[in-house]
Each structure stands twice: as structure tokens, then as C-alpha cells.
Amino acid sequence: MTRTALACGWQAIRRWPILTLIIYGVGVAMAFLIAIPFAVAIQDAAGSSKGLLAGSFELGLWYDTFREARGDLFTVALHLLWVVPLYLVWDAASSVGLCFALANGHGFWHGAGRFAGRSVVIGLVYLAMLIAVLAGLIAMIEAMGLLIAPGAVRFYLQAVGIPVGLVLAVLLINLMRDASRAALVVQDVGLGRALRAGLAAWPMTGAYVLWTAAALGILAVSIALESSLNAGTMGSAVILAVGLQVLMLLRAAVRVAWHGSLVALTPLPSLPAGG
Amino acid sequence: MRSFLVLLVACTLTTLASAQRPTTFDEPQSELRVRYTLEVTLRPATRTIEGSGQLQWRNPDRVPVDTLQFHLYLNAFRDANTTFMRESGGMHRGFSASDSNHGAINITGLAVRGENLLDSLMFIRPDDGNPDDYTVAALPLPNPVQPGDSIILDVTFEASLPQIVARTGWMEKDDGSLFFMVAQWFPKLGVYEIPGQRYVPVDAPRGRWNTHQFHANSEFYADFGIYDITIHVPPDYVVGATGVRTHAHDSPDVRTLRYYAEDVHDFAWTASPVFREFTTTWRHVNLRLLMQPEHARQAERHFKAARIALEAFDEIIGPYPYTTLTLVDGVGGSNGMEYPTLITCGTLQIMPSWVRMPELVTIHEFGHQYFYGMLANNEFEEAWLDEGVNSYMETRIMDEAYGPGSVLDLPGLRIDDGPSHRLMYLSTAPERGALFTWSWKYSNDFDYGRITYSKAATVLRALEQYLGRAVMDRGLRTYYERWRFRHPTTRDVQAVMEEVAEEDLDWFFSQYVYGTAVVDYELAELNLTQLPDYSFKSTVRVRRLRNGIFPQVLRVRFTNGREEMHEWDGVSEEETFQLRGQVSEAWLEQNPIDVHWLNNRIVAQGDSSPKLALKYAAKSTAWMQHVWHLLGFLF
Numbered sequence: 089m090t091r092t093a094l095a096c097g098w099q100a101i102r103r104w105p106i107l108t109l110i111i112y113g114v115g116v117a118m119a120f121l122i123a124i125p126f127a128v129a130i131q132d133a134a135g136s137s138k139g140l141l142a143g144s145f146e147l148g149l150w151y152d153t154f155r156e157a158r159g160d161l162f163t164v165a166l167h168l169l170w171v172v173p174l175y176l177v178w179d180a181a182s183s184v185g186l187c188f189a190l191a192n193g194h195g196f197w198h199g200a201g202r203f204a205g206r207s208v209v210i211g212l213v214y215l216a217m218l219i220a221v222l223a224g225l226i227a228m229i230e231a232m233g234l235l236i237a238p239g240a241v242r243f244y245l246q247a248v249g250i251p252v253g254l255v256l257a258v259l260l261i262n263l264m265r266d267a268s269r270a271a272l273v274v275q276d277v278g279l280g281r282a283l284r285a286g287l288a289a290w291p292m293t294g295a296y297v298l299w300t301a302a303a304l305g306i307l308a309v310s311i312a313l314e315s316s317l318n319a320g321t322m323g324s325a326v327i328l329a330v331g332l333q334v335l336m337l338l339r340a341a342v343r344v345a346w347h348g349s350l351v352a353l354t355p356l357p358s359l360p361a362g363g
Numbered sequence: 364m365r366s367f368l369v370l371l372v373a374c375t376l377t378t379l380a381s382a383q384r385p386t387t388f389d390e391p392q393s394e395l396r397v398r399y400t401l402e403v404t405l406r407p408a409t410r411t412i413e414g415s416g417q418l419q420w421r422n423p424d425r426v427p428v429d430t431l432q433f434h435l436y437l438n439a440f441r442d443a444n445t446t447f448m449r450e451s452g453g454m455h456r457g458f459s460a461s462d463s464n465h466g467a468i469n470i471t472g473l474a475v476r477g478e479n480l481l482d483s484l485m486f487i488r489p490d491d492g493n494p495d496d497y498t499v500a501a502l503p504l505p506n507p508v509q510p511g512d513s514i515i516l517d518v519t520f521e522a523s524l525p526q527i528v529a530r531t532g533w534m535e536k537d538d539g540s541l542f543f544m545v546a547q548w549f550p551k552l553g554v555y556e557i558p559g560q561r562y563v564p565v566d567a568p569r570g571r572w573n574t575h576q577f578h579a580n581s582e583f584y585a586d587f588g589i590y591d592i593t594i595h596v597p598p599d600y601v602v603g604a605t606g607v608r609t610h611a612h613d614s615p616d617v618r619t620l621r622y623y624a625e626d627v628h629d630f631a632w633t634a635s636p637v638f639r640e641f642t643t644t645w646r647h648v649n650l651r652l653l654m655q656p657e658h659a660r661q662a663e664r665h666f667k668a669a670r671i672a673l674e675a676f677d678e679i680i681g682p683y684p685y686t687t688l689t690l691v692d693g694v695g696g697s698n699g700m701e702y703p704t705l706i707t708c709g710t711l712q713i714m715p716s717w718v719r720m721p722e723l724v725t726i727h728e729f730g731h732q733y734f735y736g737m738l739a740n741n742e743f744e745e746a747w748l749d750e751g752v753n754s755y756m757e758t759r760i761m762d763e764a765y766g767p768g769s770v771l772d773l774p775g776l777r778i779d780d781g782p783s784h785r786l787m788y789l790s791t792a793p794e795r796g797a798l799f800t801w802s803w804k805y806s807n808d809f810d811y812g813r814i815t816y817s818k819a820a821t822v823l824r825a826l827e828q829y830l831g832r833a834v835m836d837r838g839l840r841t842y843y844e845r846w847r848f849r850h851p852t853t854r855d856v857q858a859v860m861e862e863v864a865e866e867d868l869d870w871f872f873s874q875y876v877y878g879t880a881v882v883d884y885e886l887a888e889l890n891l892t893q894l895p896d897y898s899f900k901s902t903v904r905v906r907r908l909r910n911g912i913f914p915q916v917l918r919v920r921f922t923n924g925r926e927e928m929h930e931w932d933g934v935s936e937e938e939t940f941q942l943r944g945q946v947s948e949a950w951l952e953q954n955p956i957d958v959h960w961l962n963n964r965i966v967a968q969g970d971s972s973p974k975l976a977l978k979y980a981a982k983s984t985a986w987m988q989h990v991w992h993l994l995g996f997l998f
Contacts, residue, residue, distance in 0.1 A: 119987035127980035134975055136886070136964045142975040145775070147782040148953075151789065152961040172994065179995045218997065242537075243657065243712055262996045303992065310985060315774030319978045329981035336988045343992070 090294030093349035100348025112340035133157035143320035180207040186347040187273035214265040270354040295349040393848035397588030404595040415519040424570045427507035432574040436547035439577035440466035440525040444495035451579035458696030466525030498577040530700040544697040546631040575743040580811040581802035582742035585628040593621045603689040604632035627703035654692040668725035675760045681843045701731030717772040727757045737847040747798040751819020787817035825956035838863040880911035886965040901946035916952035
């Protein structure tokens, strides 16, 4: 089943590259809203030392630069207050848009517009669940303090077990949420049934793990590229910019592919009995 | 049979330890004005110690002395009204004092040749007159001590140790085991400064006691001498202490250990039943590391840092003469402290190799064996001489041994020790606070740390840059050779540096040690003018923006790639350099003490290259895209 789902994901990328371009394009445009003013503020503040700053990391010069640019940087940070919620709404809308387009072969914007409201509600429900799980984990930490004797076992449970548990919980809830959104679109059901469909997401685990691993792999390669390429000259700065954006395009493709697998793994609504 | 084995082990331990001298010298090098022969018993159940023995003091003055003065520093923790508690609010370096587990020391017996003097003992408050402070006591003597003569006091005392505060006391760990860091635990004699010593005028009719109350932002000051200390602890306790262990004996109820130290001015010890012990050697030094069991995997990190420090100090400053060094991985607020031949380091259970806090603390605290230990300045009055000079050495050793990224070593984010001290110096108004300030006179503990550690390290890096490393090192080595096992002052440091540099450094010390001058030079202008013969003339204007004067080195690069260097004394508010040729770029040599580096460079017609913006637009765009995808996992 997983192999078929992965094949469907791969097909989704190949057959509808426009979806990858939409996901990538909106993501990069919204990133620009923060990144460009940030870079311009740094450039302006650095004055005649910008060549040095571009060439290597110099803590003292960076300190001066941030001190000089702190007013502009604060303004940029304030933009996050509206850009982040806007992105979250877009993320919820684009998820159901992808499901709709991949299930029907067309109509990304139509699907996004039709299901966006309910997709946001699903996102809120699972966010509440995530917060509840987080609270539960904190309660567990407290309980461990009372129940388990101090020592290596308690330390590793608290310092390693809890963070790992939290990451697994985030991933599981993320899987259930996507399954609910897929059911909402593919099965065209109400909110209640869509949420219940999230509970039956386990057959999708294999495909989810593999596509998530691919996404994390891209993140790792991106970090490695950034830290290994100094980008002190115009040429290397352009190479860095292009390299990072190629990786981000791949990341958008992985998102599309995951939705392709998701749609393939979501049962179609059963037909009414014929007479 | 069991008794026989115990006896055999005890005899073996005793024999093994007895051959070692505490230093590489055949005889003591210091004046030995004091000698402590004490026997102390630790009572873990009550967190108390009981001590008895003899204190010997020799009058170094040319006139009789009729009073002794003592530090009784555990009394700093007796209640909320002591000077320490009032100044600190019960909080010391992020660790708060317990509301219920106080500390105190009570002298129960004090006699000279059988004559009871306890009733004569009186508390004095030389610094602030606080009537609730009992950290300094004076003892009028019935018979003055004649010049060159010694007095021997028989003393008994009891002390309650506080729950750890200011690096002293006890702590119960999560597993129920107890940890003791026993410091400032005995009646310690103050320093009697004779005429000509430190700031006592050479023509003064007599010397004077220099004894300070325990303050929130101060460490210690005492005289060199001999410590012969016998410690009794429960038989399962592991002990670390100043000096060499000369005797060890185990009986079913008590473990007895005797330590001997000379040419030191304090004695501290630690005890815990759960210490994991590691040992190694470096040349003549026996290193002993006492670690919390959960940190045992990090033993080699500590030893490596200690060896690096021993090598570096030996090479730059001079030999480490003691034959032991005990490193203690303490608990809570006990860490990051120095005592003669014993330092507390500390770490966390998870300490990634790219965070070098254990290394930094180990190297810093070891450095205090020189700047505090042997070069025993008055830490109350001139803390920069130990914390500051030592922080300067710490930055050099850390950055050379572990850099780049000596403190934090992450891909794309490497932070070195020297620059991070500079940032600490800049972190609040740099014009606040002179290095030469009595510790408790700083406005708060943050200023004390920022100035005595970080500003001092930065100022000394600037001095090194000015003098050159070879001269700086020669100065430090001369300072060590001339002043070890004595009590040097800022004046003595200046005199040594001037001697080796062969120049008057008053401009430097008056501005940056005694004063609060701030350095900020700006490259204000770079103009090109075409001359009638079609050649170019470049005008470079440098401005001094703050009151600090520091010689500047101006470097210029011409369009043909040629570079020139010009020196300027930095005294006037502005200096203009007229240069033949077309200068493309001019910059001032980076000076650690300059508070604004961005204005130290200028390029002809401005730098319009967008490479910095492009680089950080590329990076931050990708960061934001990753953030979007990660947020997608949550909502």
C-alpha cells in the first residue's frame, strides 16, 4: 500500500508541476516579506564594513550592525505578527486545494476556496489537541519527579524521552490532521466525520514517514549548504541563493507528493446502493 | 583479620603520601607570616564542623602590634541583615541563599599560653559600620607582639555550613547524597600591612590591618603561610583539599586525612560520598579530579583543559610550583571558584562538545593559581588584578587552544572567548565603572562582573596590541617573577609594564584602569582630488568621538593594490592625512577597546556592492521558508 501511495505521490509531482510551483511561489513570496527588509536593514547599517561582514563572521561587527539596525529590525519583527497568521491560513487552504486538485485532476484554487474555512477549523482542533498533549507531557515530567527515584533513568526519561515523545506527538497529530483534511475533500464529508477520519490514519504512516524523512533531509542539506558556502563574493552569493531555492523547490515538491499519497490512501466515499 | 587489613591499608596510604612536598621548592618561598595547625570534624547529619588547633602569627612590623584581626566569613550567612545578605539580597550569581539553612561560625575557645582571651574578642565593621555584620573580629592582646616575634593562639570553634551560597556550604543531591564545599570555614587572620607594603606609606609610623567584611561582590585577601590541617569525615566520604595529603587512616567510624600546604593563603576542602575520582599527572603535578558520578564521562574534557592551562601558563607566565591540583565538579552554586591548589569547575549532565563551558571554567579557575594564588592581590580592593588579568589569560588560552569557535562551535556560528568578553564590556554603558574600584562599590553585581572580568580582559588585549605580544608576555613574566608569593598592587603592575616596555604608560593606566575613558575613533571622510598633472590626492579624515585617547594605526589601500600604514597618537579630536594617489579603502587597525567598529572603515565613493544584502536575503529567505514548513507541522 505504501509503495502504491509513494508512486501516486511521485506521479503528482510529475503530472502537475504547476502545484509545486504554486506552493513554492507563495512560500517564497511570503518569505520575501520578512527576508528582504531584514537584508536591506543589515546592508544599510553595515556602512563601509559591509564587505567585511559579507566575507566572514565577525562577532564584534555583527554586534555593532545589529545595534545600529535595531529599530529597523524591530519593525521587521513586527511584520511577523500578521505574516505568520496569514501563512497559517494559506497553509490550511493550500492543503485542501492540493487534495482537491489531486483527487479531481484540476481545481486547486476552487478546492482551496471551497474547503479553506473548514480546513482552518480542523487545524484549530488539532492545535488544541497538540496543546493538550504538551500539557500532558509536562504533567508527566512532574509525575516522574514524584514517582521515579532520581538518577540516570529519570534524567534520560526527562531529558531525552520527553522531547522525543513531543516530536512524535507533533508528527502523529500532523498526520491525523492531514488525513482529516483529505477526508474532508475526497469524501466530501462534514467536519465531524472528517475529524473522525483522522483517527483512522494509521495506514498512511509508512508514506508519511518517508515523505517527512525526505523533507527533513532537504532541511539538513540546506543547513549544510549554508554553513559550508561562505558566500563572500557576488558569485558565491548568487550560487548560495540559487542552491537554497532549488532545495526549497524540492521541498515544495515533497509537500505536493505527500498530498498525492494522502489522496491515494484516503478511501473514496461508498456509493449508495443501486436499485 | 579485618582490623589487620584496615591497619595495612592505613599504613600503606600513610607511607605513600608522606614523601611528597607541596611545592617544587625545598623550602617555603613566601614570608610565612601565618601558620594554621587545625583539626576539623565534619558532622554531615547536622551540616556542621567542629575545629580546634593553633593559629600562629608573626609580627612583620618594626613596632609592637597589640591587636589581631580575623575574618569570620561564615557569619555572612547567619541572617538577612549581614552586609553580604543586604548587598546581595540573598542571591549570588544566580543561586539564592536558603531561607532556613543559614551558616555561622562561633569561636568557643581562644587562649594564649593558657590565658583565656575569648571575652576580649570584639566584632568590628570596618567597611560599612553595619551592626548586624559579624564577619570581622578584633582581638586586643594583653601583651603586644614584639617585632619579628610570633604569637600562638589556641582556638576551638564550631561552624554551621549554609546550604550552598557564594560557593560555600552543603547541598543534598536528588539521590539523597550530600555534597560539602567547605570554604572560609575557620577563623582566618587578616593581613597586617607594614609601611611600604601596598598602599601603606613607607614613612608611616606603623603598619595597619587590612581586613574587610564579606561583601556580595568580593572575594578574599589573606597572608601566605603554612596550613597543616587534619580532617575527620565519615568513612565513606571522599575528600579533596588544598595541599598534599600526608596521612590517611580509616577506622570503622571515621576517615582521617591530613593535608599540608605551604606558600598558600587559604585552605578549602570538599567532601562527598559519591565523588568519582580520576587522577593523572602533568610533569611534577598530580592532578586529581573529583566528579559527580553522572558527569564522569566528561573527565577527560576537564583533564585536557587543565593540561592546556598548565602548559600555557608555564610557557607564558612561569612555572606552576605546587605539586598538586585538585579539580572539583561541585554541585549548584559551588562551582567556578578558586582556592590554592583546588578549583571548582562544574558541568551539566548533557554538555555537547561544541559548548566549551567546562573547558573555559577549568582554564579560568586554574589561572587563578597565578592571579590570586601566587600573585595575591587584595581581591576586595583591586579585583581586576586577579579576575581581569586572569580573564585576559583565559581568552588567550581558550582562543588559541580551541578557536575558532572556542566557546561555541556550531556550523555558521563560531564564538570566541576574547570577542565575547568585548561584547560583555559593551553590553551596557562602557563609560560606567573603573577597573580600579573596590568590589562592593560597583553599582551592582552585573557591573562588577562586566568590569572586573570583561572590561579588564578587553583593556589588556588592547594593551597587548599596543605593546606587542612579546613585550606583554615579558611584562607578565617579570610581574610573576618579582611578585609571586606577595601582595602586588595596580601600581606594581604598571611599574613592571613600564619597565619592560621602556615607556611611560600613565596615559593608559590613568584612562583605562583608574579612569573610565571610552575609545571611539571614526573614519569620517575619504575624498579624492584630481591634481593639475592628472594624478590624484586622497584626503582621509579621522575623528575621535569619545574622551578615550589611544594611538591609532591607519591603513590605506590604493586603487593599484598598494597599501600604506600611518600612525597617529590619537590625541587631537581630528586628524587629516593627505596622501598622494587614489585611495580606494582606508581602515583603522581593529582595537578591542574601541566601542564601535563599524565606523573604523571607509571606502571611496561608498560601497555599493549588494553582496551583503544578497547573501543575507538568500539565507533569510530560506530560513523563512523552512519556518513556514515547520509551522505547517503545527497548524
